[in-house]
Amino acid sequence: MSEMARLERRAVVIGASMAGLLAARTLADHYDRVTLVDRDEMPALPVNRGGVPQGRHVHGLLSSGLAVVERMFPGTTDDLVARGAQLGDAQQDARYYFGPDPLAAGRADLPALGVSRPLLEWYVRRRLLSPSVTVQEHTSVLDLAFTADERRVDGVIVTDRDSGTPHLLPAHLVVDASGRTSRTPEWLERRGYLAPHEDVRRIDKRYATRTFRHPRGADEPVVTAVPASPVLPRGGLAIAHEDDVLMTCLVGRDGERPPLELEAYRAWARTLASPVLADLLDGLVPLDEGLAYRFPANRRRHYEQLTRFPRGLVVTGDALCAFDPVYGQGMSVAALEAELLGRCLAEGVTGLARRFHEGAAAIIDTPWAIAAGPTPDRRPSLRARLASGYLRRLVGAAAHDRELATAFLRVNHLVDAPADLQRPRVVLRVLRSVVRGPAAGGRDSDRSRSPEPVGSGSG
C-alpha cells in the first residue's frame, strides 16, 4: 500500500444492491474512500441486472424505508415522481382486502411511492457515486482478507473479469451486503470462528409476476393488495409504477402455484378473497409473458449472538436477514440498518460489529415477527394466541374504522412498534367494534381471516 493509501481510511462494501448502496452512503461520512464491489456491470439506465433477479418482481418501498432514503438523498420522492413514479398516501391511495371490504379509507400521512426496483436502485446509485464513492464492477469477492493473527478483517480478496487473478483490496472496514447467498458464515468458519446460528422458516411461496400497460387514473390506488391467509392460501398485489405500468403478482403458499399464462392468470386472480385484482386486470394489455419466482424460506443469521467475531467486518441487508418478500420489508430494513451503522460509527469503531449486529437484531425483530411468525415447532403460548386473536379482530374492525386501519398500516410500514396496537385507545376501538358487531362496518369479523399483515406487499 502506498503512503497515501495507508493514511486514507477506506471501507469496502461487498454488493452494490440496495443494502450496499445505502450502507455506502453512511460510510461516506466516516471514511475517505468507499469502494462497492459487485460482480455485475452497473447499468447506465434504469434496467434490470443479473445480480438482482428479484428486481423483475413487484418491489414496494415501505414508508419507513422511503423516509430513510429521503433523509440520505433529499428530494428523492420529487425526483422519482418527475420520472413517473406514482405517489399517494399509504392508506388513502392503497386498497388492502383482508376480506370482501378493503381497510377503511383515511389518511395515514405516510407516503406510498409506486416505483420500479430498477429505477429506484439506479437513482440511488446515481445520487451516491462520486470520486470518493465508487463501484468496482465485474468483480467478485472470493474471500475476506485477515491480519496474520486472524483477529481483524483488513480487506477482501477479489477477482475481476479482465485480470482473472485474485488480489487484495485493502480496507479498514468491510461491509458484507452480498444478499441471501452471503458467504461470510463459510469464510468465518474457515478461520476458526463459529458461523452464526441460522433461523430458517420454510414457506415455499410461489410468485407469478406480470406487467400491464395501465395509466393510473386520478382516483385509482397506487397499491391494491389481496393478502393470502391460512384459510385461503392465495394472494395478489398490484402496484402502479412509472411509464404507465401496472406491475402485478399472484402469490401462492402451502403448495399453491399461481399460473403465468394470461387467461389462467386472470382466472386465478378471480379466486382470491376479493375479485378486485381480477377486475383490475380485465381488458389490460400485457407487456410481457410473465415470470415465476420461488421463495423457499425466511432466513435470519444471528450474528449478534456470536461471542467471537473479527474486527473490521459487519454484515447487513439480506445477508443478515432475508424476509418473505410479500411484506415488502427487505429494502426498508436495509435502509434502517444503514442509518444504524452511521450511529454506531459516530461512537467509534471499538466494538463496532457487536453494537451494529445487536442494533440490527432489534430492527429485524418486528419485521421478522411479521414475516416469519412464531417459532413453528413450539405450541403457541396463551399470550401468543390472545395476541393473534386480537390482531384478527383489529384487522376485521379496521375495514370500517379508519383510525384502526391507520394504526395497523403504521406498524406494517415499520413506522410504529407493534406495541402501539395495544394502546388503550386502540384496544377500546377494537372492543367497541366487537361489541357492536359487523353491522358497524359491513364485514363479518367471524369471517375475517387470520391476517398476514401487509406493507406494500401482499400474499
Ligand SMILES: Cc1cc2nc3c(=O)[nH]c(=O)nc-3n(C[C@H](O)[C@H](O)[C@H](O)COP(=O)(O)OP(=O)(O)OC[C@H]3O[C@@H](n4cnc5c(N)ncnc54)[C@H](O)[C@@H]3O)c2cc1C
Ligand atoms: C421476489 C422478491 C420480491 C421482493 N420484493 C420486495 C419488496 O417489495 N420490497 C422490499 O423492500 N424488498 C423486497 N425484496 C427484498 C429486496 O430485494 C432486498 O431486501 C434488497 O434488494 C436488499 O438486498 P441486498 O442489497 O442485501 O442484497 P441483494 O439485493 O441480493 O444484492 C446482493 C448484491 O451483491 C452482489 N454480490 C453477491 N455476492 C457477491 C460477491 N461474492 N462478489 C461481488 N458481488 C456480489 C450481487 O451481484 C448483488 O448486486 C424482494 C425480494 C424478492 C426475492
